[in-house]
Amino acid sequence: MIRSIALIFVPLLTGAAAPAPDPAYDIVIRGGRVLDGAGNPWVAADVAIADGRIVRVGVVDGAGKQEIDARGRYVSPGFIDMLDQSGRVLLRDGSAASKLRMGVTTLIAGEGGTAVPAGEIAGYFSKLEQQGIAVNFGTYYGAIQARVKVMGDAAGAPNEDQLRAMEGEVRTAMKAGVFGISSALIYSPASFQSTADLARLAAIPGKCGGFYATHMRDESDKLLAAIDEAVTIGERSGAKVEIFHIKAAYAPLWGKLMPQAIARVEAARARGLDIGANIYPYRAGGTGLDVTVPTHVFAKGREAAYAAVRDPAVRKQLKKELAAGPQADWSNLVHASGGWQNVVLANAHNDRYRQFHGKNFAEIGKALGKDPADAAWDIWLAALPARAGALYFLMDDADIDLAMKQPWVSIGTDAAVSDSTADPARAGRPHPRANGTFPRIIADYVRERGVLTLPDAIRKMTGWPAQRLGLADRGLLRQGMRADVVIFDLATIRDRATYEEPTAVPEGIGDVIVNGVVAVAGGQVTGSRSGNVLRHPCPNA
Template sequence: MKRLLLLSALAVLAPSPAAQSPAFGLVIRNARIVDGTGAAWYRGDIALRGDTVVQVAAAIEPGGATVLDAGGRVVAPGFIDIHTHARRGIFEVPTADNYVRQGVTTVIEGPDGSSPLPLGEFLTKLEALRKSVNIGSFVGQGSIRSQVIGNADRKATPDEIRQMQALVEGAMRDGAFGLSTGLFYVPGSFTPTLEVIELAKRAARFGGMHKSHQREESVQVLDSVRETIAIGEEGGLPTQVTHHKIIGKANWGRSLETLRLIDAARARGVDVTSDQYPYTASSTSVASALLPAWALEGGREAQARRLKDPATRAKVRAETIAMIRDARGGGDPKNVQFASCGFDPSLAGKTLADLTRQRGMEPTIDNAADATLWLIEQGGCQGIFHAMSDEDVERILAHPTTMIGSDGEVPVFGRANPHPRSYGTFARVLGMYVRDKKTLTLEEAVRKMTSFPAARLKLTDRGILRPGMKADIVIFDPATVRDTATFEKPHAYAEGFTHVLVNGEVVFENGAITAARPGRVLYGPAKR
């Protein structure tokens, strides 16, 4: 009798099924699931609890959960952008609208050898920021070298190498995903390969990878790919050709050879990959693109002194003429477009040919070199450089070792004239290269945006739609997805995306950014 009374009491005290918490918080129904692995899509439902995917099945009974009807659209893992300059704008636009509206849920900072130092302070500042996207960072070799040596064109001493190794180690412990190099930029351009390898070895100890804006992407691009491979092979860590491209008409087609080098290295056991944005124009500072590295040594004051010396100016001018003719200038001043100019915002969107005419000269290459030197003396500009071929872009994109990375930033909508890659990279791949050109299958394109970069970064809980993974999710219509940003009108959001979730919370729906700010700082393998 006592046992029966106890059971009756427990039955009274136990909550009714209706009062219990639902098994799921959100169920996405009627999904065309592209899970990120590259496997064929299938139809099904996805259930979330908190920030995690807990079930994927042909049909899921939602119970008391909120239901999001995908309406047969593609549901995929949130896109991971492995190469961004998101610190340009993330504190001003923490919703990162340009990225969220094209399905990007994670942005990785610190590319091209440039990162904040100390990295830990930067990441702490990001932790305090209420943001819509996840963010992490590499540590930049150029930033480290600049702190220890400055912008001097010389080899590091053994003691300086030890100091730089200590900075790499500190950044890895702070949460860096690895070491980035920008050997095209000062002071990376002054760095011998062996010095980079010594820093790469230190990043390797903590599970990091290396990625490089290569020393040269035009005439000497093959040597640069060999160097990137060597850094990984001798440094003992995965290595990546970042924004893989071929610059200059005379070099078009050499992606056949750069990809052969990657294939050959992988065949002998070197873990080398690449990333790419799907455009035939690059973007960087006009000084870096059109002046020789030696002319940039020592910073602005040293540059100004060189340009005031007639003999040195003539030498710089000759090299600038060659760069406009054969490299990033694309063989014509009209192929150089200004993205932003601090000293004269009205130049944004205009070309080097326009500036040359504005200076009272015909837009020949020689005259454009004079206009370029004048521009540098005024403070310089960020530029866009039309100097690549569609064939190389498509060939690199199709290669199985290439993932997607925008090389973009977080622009303030309507300000300046940025490269459209910031607004359109991922949508462009899905619209132009999957649907229209059929360069990639839908499943392979999504793999290049999700599980591939996640594996590269050792993000074991993101990049695939399966139980136990974090609920970073994008929903889009493959029939309508497209980029709308152009070089003439870059401030235009991607279309075809209906919902974006970050860590289980909806950050974009019904064409608008929501009030949710669930983005997190993601840390590299040494801090997890």
Template sequence: MTRGILAVALVATLGARLPAQEYDVVIRNGRVLDGAGNPWILADVAIKDGRFARIGKIDAKGRTEIDARGKYVSPGWIDMMDQSGSVLPRNGLAENKLRQGVTTAIGGEGGTPVPASQIADYFKRLETQGISINFGTYFSETQTRVPVLGMSARAPNAAELDRMRAIMDTAMRAGAMGMTTALIYPPSSYATTDELVEVARAAAKYGGVYASHIRGEGKEVVQSVRELIEISERAGLPGEVFHLKVAHKPGWGVLMDSVRQLVDAARARGVDVAADMYVYTAGGTGLEATIPSWAFEGGDDSLKARLANPATRARLKRELGTGSPGWWNIVEAAGGWDGVVLVNARNPDNAKYENQTIAQIARETGKDPADAAWDLVAQGRGRVMAIYHMMGEADIETALRFPWTSIGSDAGAVLQLGTPDATGLPHPRSFGNATRVIARYVKERHVLTLEDAVRKMTSWPATRMRLADRGVIRQGAWADVTIFDLDQLQDRATYEKPMEFPTGIEWVLVNGVVVIDHGRHTGAKPGKVLRGPGAVN
């Protein structure tokens, strides 16, 4: 009996001397949003070895302790349409992404910045150099087309199509997440629906996703979404509409609901289709998008030769009014040249015209607006960029309410603070898109609940992209975390000042490592490359 009492006492004494379990990070007293759409709970969150270890009342200490009292603790936000692929090898910090709460980015609207055969090395370089966010990317169908057909507008023959599918197969096995198209831009615009179906089947074989900047986002948006659904259904893979919008003023308030009906009907019959969006009424792309697509056949030199030919230019101008087969009229979508603003002339001599509309530049130079725009394109030393004011606020709110929309910025990490992202487009979405979803559409406009806004940026995109163990605060999941002060949360980037950081994002953790601390980047690079389902390890 005495020995038993002594043994119990000894165990108790030893237990008292043993240190309590120590975690890497403990986030205390936060309003924890799990990402699945549930209301917040008041809890501590412990992180160990990059993953969530425990949620609840936690007595043990963390090597890093964060007091989140009065703040919201959310899974890290996921950018479903990112443009950082070419920047991250040169600067992996992605500060403008992280400071708006984004911990994971899915790039590749234009494909990977390297050919299919070099994707594995590209991913290894990112891992070796380090990146501060998690990053995955699609591969573009155009990257299969150009090596085989060049800038030709013709359809591939059977042997050429086999080569294109083989390139996509290589990309998928290297870790691409699926296939993309950008169907308003040549040479992607030259691809027929049947061609896209055939190449998409190579991505479908590995469980990839087909995501598209659809063929038209104006009066033909319903027809263009229907094409995406057809490709998805025939090829047997999920379909994602990039940056869903209605860029056609006469269709505002009407066409977006038509898109909803089309997508809902497809989903009801078992087609896995959804969309992402950014939350601004202006889009941005190259000024060359105002030129009918056929003029690009043969490449840049051929385009410049056509622009220099008065008869050809006269034809192009006529087609601004009549339309042109296979071309989306973005000038019409913007309501005319008054809705098109030059933001990056790519030529010091023309920089004086930046932040003016093409209509204003035309008046100042005494030119026809089309001539003013196309002269700027021809004189650009790189891709001349413009902002197009073409969407309605009510349509943004309508689309946000669709349960299957997620959030994507169509913007990249910046190479250097104070300069635009790799697209060369100074647009506020680069610095404010994710934060704006909550600041404007939860707090100000009451379009979404906080829980659903967070779901659209966390568990839904993670589920959509088959990212196991991301997008939720759950024991065992990767510990990507965004901690924010809802009262202080505000996007500050504007069209006039597009590179202003938001307020209210206090801490951001990526794979359990603090990357943003009291709004400042720590320099840490704990991000992971997210390879697609066909990756061969």
């Protein structure tokens, strides 16, 4: 009896150890304050990840191949950028470093359309997957893409055959997996599309839970009419409506337009329209200098417009239109900003004018001995075929705060990912939203000013947009969901990008996980390519 007991304990007496069990999980995030993305208060919990999904939230006993200490930090779903501009850049550079550093794990692009024609979208998606992208990516297809293919870039109403051809393009795009159609009606030739034509095209995504997503016809003095048009298109077509970067971009009516705009959206929602909006947290918008030219100039196409604006006699008339303020068919952003002193050159795409980056056009005009309009139009034409860009200081902080509080508003950067293949000397002064938007929401709107609670801010950036998009397995930190995760320090998170230093990297975001793979570790981008192309199902388009 004694001998047999001794034999049982021989391994222990000789110092041999039992083999360590294999790790139970790929990643375990330990001891963080977990925000689930649905707007609930944080809970203290571990998060276990395996095979790209969250398998446990709570006390996790098993080990992970990777262990992340999140004590004292917050753990949330990865952020969703509802207005991304990366469709072309990702073909050249899939690293998405600037978005990852902001905690963004999913991009929804396509305000101006897809990077390729409708018939090439399926192949485009496959190419992104084959090359590898660091974030998840989905897109809309531009209604203007269908129009230009069928009838060019001039003004005019399409006939029935042309409309049917446009519908064919939209069907092809929807079958490839886009989330719906988009419009950017402030720009020509999109501005030539009618409400009825857009409603007809939007009916195709409307059959399968898709979107009509719109940069509306006007965001200034005619904002309310523009919202009414978007609502009409949604109600006629059956499509969900997403308003891009909602704003009251008209200095004379700051404090008045935004409450009325919100009431319009609320009334539509009360009637049963699935309508929402996204926003960026900055006073300035950013777009091309071409918007300083009245829409009618582009009626015969862009090449004809370029020739017209080179004519001094035409310019004389255009300056009168600029000075006259609002017009029925054109958003006069110079007037809406309060004058050329509030329009700042961001990128001239021309070495001759690079010295004026960051200067307003009152200053530029004075330096060149020109009317500010002449300076702007000379820079615009000199940049072709590139698009000279400017910052337009259009918004009021109180209006932004009010819009931000609305439960149906999500967050979008209106910016592309950084492009490592581009010449940094050609970058100009891009909008700081490209590098600061999401950290700015938490640092300024939550921590510093209390405009939003932290759980609601996270909901706006995660659970709410995922629910809108129909991404049933993303946007929440719950068992079975895709493991898109961001870990940040509430005390130190902040945006460092400014109008003067727009590419400064944010602080306070330590770790980012995309589909169960660490994409940012200790604030450093790892070079992973674990992103997925997101396709909206529409087999019966």
